[in-house]
Amino acid sequence: RTLRIGLIAGDGIGKEVIPAGRRILEALPASLGLKFEFIDLKAGWETFQQTGTALPDETVSILKSDCDGALFGAVSSPTTAVKGYSSPIVALRKKLDLYANVRPVKTVVSAPRPIDMVIVRENTEDLYVKEERTVDTPEGKVAEAVKRISQRASSRIAAMAGEIALRRQKIRAAGAPSIHRGPLVTITHKSNVLSQTDGLFRATAREALAGPRFRDAVAVEEQIVDSMVYKLFRQPEAYDVIVAPNLYGDILSDGAAALVGSLGLVPSANVGEGFAIGEPCHGSAPDIQGQGIANPIATLRSAALMLEFLNEEAAAAKIYAAVDANLEEGKLLSPDLGGKAKTEEVVQDILRRL
Amino acid sequence: RTLRIGLIAGDGIGKEVIPAGRRILEALPASLGLKFEFIDLKAGWETFQQTGTALPDETVSILKSDCDGALFGAVSSPTTAVKGYSSPIVALRKKLDLYANVRPVKTVVSAPRPIDMVIVRENTEDLYVKEERTVDTPEGKVAEAVKRISQRASSRIAAMAGEIALRRQKIRAAGAPSIHRGPLVTITHKSNVLSQTDGLFRATAREALAGPRFRDAVAVEEQIVDSMVYKLFRQPEAYDVIVAPNLYGDILSDGAAALVGSLGLVPSANVGEGFAIGEPCHGSAPDIQGQGIANPIATLRSAALMLEFLNEEAAAAKIYAAVDANLEEGKLLSPDLGGKAKTEEVVQDILRRL
Ligand SMILES: CC(C)[C@H](C(=O)O)[C@@H](O)C(=O)O
Numbered sequence: 111r112t113l114r115i116g117l118i119a120g121d122g123i124g125k126e127v128i129p130a131g132r133r134i135l136e137a138l139p140a141s142l143g144l145k146f147e148f149i150d151l152k153a154g155w156e157t158f159q160q161t162g163t164a165l166p167d168e169t170v171s172i173l174k175s176d177c178d179g180a181l182f183g184a185v186s187s188p189t190t191a192v193k194g195y196s197s198p199i200v201a202l203r204k205k206l207d208l209y210a211n212v213r214p215v216k217t218v219v220s221a222p223r224p225i226d227m228v229i230v231r232e233n234t235e236d237l238y239v240k241e242e243r244t245v246d247t248p249e250g251k252v253a254e255a256v257k258r259i260s261q262r263a264s265s266r267i268a269a270m271a272g273e274i275a276l277r278r279q280k281i282r283a284a285g286a287p288s289i290h291r292g293p294l295v296t297i298t299h300k301s302n303v304l305s306q307t308d309g310l311f312r313a314t315a316r317e318a319l320a321g322p323r324f325r326d327a328v329a330v331e332e333q334i335v336d337s338m339v340y341k342l343f344r345q346p347e348a349y350d351v352i353v354a355p356n357l358y359g360d361i362l363s364d365g366a367a368a369l370v371g372s373l374g375l376v377p378s379a380n381v382g383e384g385f386a387i388g389e390p391c392h393g394s395a396p397d398i399q400g401q402g403i404a405n406p407i408a409t410l411r412s413a414a415l416m417l418e419f420l421n422e423e424a425a426a427a428k429i430y431a432a433v434d435a436n437l438e439e440g441k442l443l444s445p446d447l448g449g450k451a452k453t454e455e456v457v458q459d460i461l462r463r464l
Numbered sequence: 465r466t467l468r469i470g471l472i473a474g475d476g477i478g479k480e481v482i483p484a485g486r487r488i489l490e491a492l493p494a495s496l497g498l499k500f501e502f503i504d505l506k507a508g509w510e511t512f513q514q515t516g517t518a519l520p521d522e523t524v525s526i527l528k529s530d531c532d533g534a535l536f537g538a539v540s541s542p543t544t545a546v547k548g549y550s551s552p553i554v555a556l557r558k559k560l561d562l563y564a565n566v567r568p569v570k571t572v573v574s575a576p577r578p579i580d581m582v583i584v585r586e587n588t589e590d591l592y593v594k595e596e597r598t599v600d601t602p603e604g605k606v607a608e609a610v611k612r613i614s615q616r617a618s619s620r621i622a623a624m625a626g627e628i629a630l631r632r633q634k635i636r637a638a639g640a641p642s643i644h645r646g647p648l649v650t651i652t653h654k655s656n657v658l659s660q661t662d663g664l665f666r667a668t669a670r671e672a673l674a675g676p677r678f679r680d681a682v683a684v685e686e687q688i689v690d691s692m693v694y695k696l697f698r699q700p701e702a703y704d705v706i707v708a709p710n711l712y713g714d715i716l717s718d719g720a721a722a723l724v725g726s727l728g729l730v731p732s733a734n735v736g737e738g739f740a741i742g743e744p745c746h747g748s749a750p751d752i753q754g755q756g757i758a759n760p761i762a763t764l765r766s767a768a769l770m771l772e773f774l775n776e777e778a779a780a781a782k783i784y785a786a787v788d789a790n791l792e793e794g795k796l797l798s799p800d801l802g803g804k805a806k807t808e809e810v811v812q813d814i815l816r817r818l
């Protein structure tokens with residue numbers, strides 16, 4: 111099978127980590143029967159400055175018609191609002207209906223405090239619909255934004271969370287070391303204040319997870335978002351799959367990343383029907399760009415995650431294992447993890463272990 | 465001076481901690497020249513079940529006309545939406561225009577990783593305006609909520625944050641042990657997605673803090689909310705005063721509470737012009753109610769915080785010192801802190817140190 115993968119490096123360290131993602135895909139053992147073709151695509155702040163748009167139509171149309179998946183690096187955003195600029199990854203998620211943002215956060219199994227959770231974030235609505243307006247009043251400006259929650263999006267994201275919980279359980283049953291006993295989905299919301307919007311998210315997620323496929327197989331709990339952040343830090347080992355509306359998912363996944371030591375370890379996949387974009391959770395990190403010291407692991411894991419959602423689980427497992435072996439050994443680590451290794455050294459160490 | 469204080473115990477452990485708040489006020493040394501009168505007031509889930517409203521008009525009107533301040537315990541909320549029920553504390557904040565929610569989060573100075581920050585949360589708008597509607601569509605229900613950010617509210621909350629930063633600096637200059645060098649306000653927002661609403665918050669806060677009173681005295685930084693949560697956990701000692709719109713403030717303060725070991729330590733004050741309601745950050749904790757083991761410290765500190773905002777700083781300082789002495793010694797701690805002491809024992813130990 112040949113997979114055509116779009117590569118959107120973007121800005122800053124995006125340009126340093128996306129090539130690493132490409133190399134690990136190319137280095138996968140031939141026995142897997144996978145071939146890759148890569149297409150470089152433009153997006154981001156540099157693209158905006160060159161072309162007047164942060165997400166050229168061409169990028170979207172090539173992804174739609176010519177690609178099976180993609181890797182997205184990171185983009186810089188202007189420090190003050192710039193007319194016409196808006197985040198290309200937020201736009202891509204909506205244009206390609208990549209309705210789930212899946213963010214696994216885990217330590218190595220031997221960590222003093224092992225964590226192994228996945229945050230499943232709704233990726234198309236909530237405050238990210240970006241419907242805003244501002245009015246002038248005698249007391250000054252007043253701005254409003256719409257937070258939109260639909261039954262349809264809430265239902266499919268909850269079902270995705272349920273599927274992921276089942277899949278993780280299957281991998282555990284096959285003997286993978288794990289800190290969890292049973293599949294658990296924790297629904298996060300703020301329905302004590304937002305009874306209609308978050309209330310709809312909560313009720314719909316509960317309903318989806320009470321269906322025949324999950325009812326007897328997946329335990330369901332819920333946490334109000336503020337309390338979820340508190341618990342995330344007090345007892346992270348208690349969580350397996352967390353499902354949340356867009357903005358809470360954004361916040362929770364950065365919080366969870368803090369627990370494993372660095373955003374540089376945390377991958378994500380933006381997932382739709384038959385399409386996935388792997389994307390490291392970190393940003394373009396202008397402070398370290400050009401130094402060759404960015405941690406490539408979030409991107410390598412994002413490439414694996416993309417493969418998982420393109421049904422290439424065996425290939426994904428190889429990448430995860432190689433990354434874990436590098437981390438377990440702990441000898442070649444990038445500076446964000448307290449090491450001294452350059453991006454290139456980390457990549458070579460991981461390729462060697464493939 | 466005689467202060468008239470409303471006592472709204474509410475539900476669950478609210479009934480166990482509010483009496484402790486009353487006792488510490490009564491126990492303040494006579495040399496301070498303060499007298500207190502207390503008025504018990506109703507609100508909460510039990511009140512709703514008895515009277516059909518969670519916040520009786522009488523409670524609001526007595527607070528408005530007869531009280532200088534109040535202590536609010538905690539209220540339980542129904543586990544599914546109940547017609548007519550809505551959170552009394554959210555309503556009180558708006559009805560009394562208590563525009564700032566001030567949440568100091570600190571460890572004892574001798575802690576292995578000392579933290580000393582204040583989260584200053586806007587308390588009247590954002591998604592808490594609770595303007596929601598739901599429509600039926602061919603694809604299912606779609607619910608929308610309004611997030612409202614005004615220049616007026618953003619400006620006054622930023623000014624409050626600036627004042628608090630200056631006040632903290634004054635206390636440090638007077639020789640109090642501290643982990644901070646200079647006053648710093650960190651503005652939290654998500655203007656990379658919400659350019660109008662959070663963009664207005666950010667720009668207005670920057671403007672307020674660039675005014676003559678703060679310009680040369682207070683350093684200003686900003687953090688996107690997801691990154692703020694990440695940083696909060698990675699380098700909490702870097703933050704002094706954090707100012708945020710309502711919902712981010714809610715989430716951040718629970719996150720910060722996790723860092724100091726227990727929500728049972730964290731006080732808050734809901735502050736308006738000349739009025740303040742002290743409120744522990746924890747909830748009604750049905751799991752431990754009636755056992756006499758609730759940590760009273762959040763409430764005792766909330767009583768002190770209320771006094772601070774009623775310009776009784778000397779009295780507040782006495783309470784803080786007594787609480788800190790109990791924690792520094794670490795012999796009589798409630799179970800949430802790993803101890804075995806009952807609420808009553810903790811209260812007596814602290815009263816003894818007043
Ligand atoms: C850059 C920003 C728009 C984005 C988001 O909020 O989704 C980022 O924080 C992320 O989590 O991918």
Ligand SMILES: CC(C)[C@H](C(=O)O)[C@@H](O)C(=O)O
Nearest residue numbers: 302303336551553554714745
């Ligand atoms: C109970 C709830 C409505 C409240 C809030 O969200 O403000 C609580 O979480 C708090 O922080 O005081």
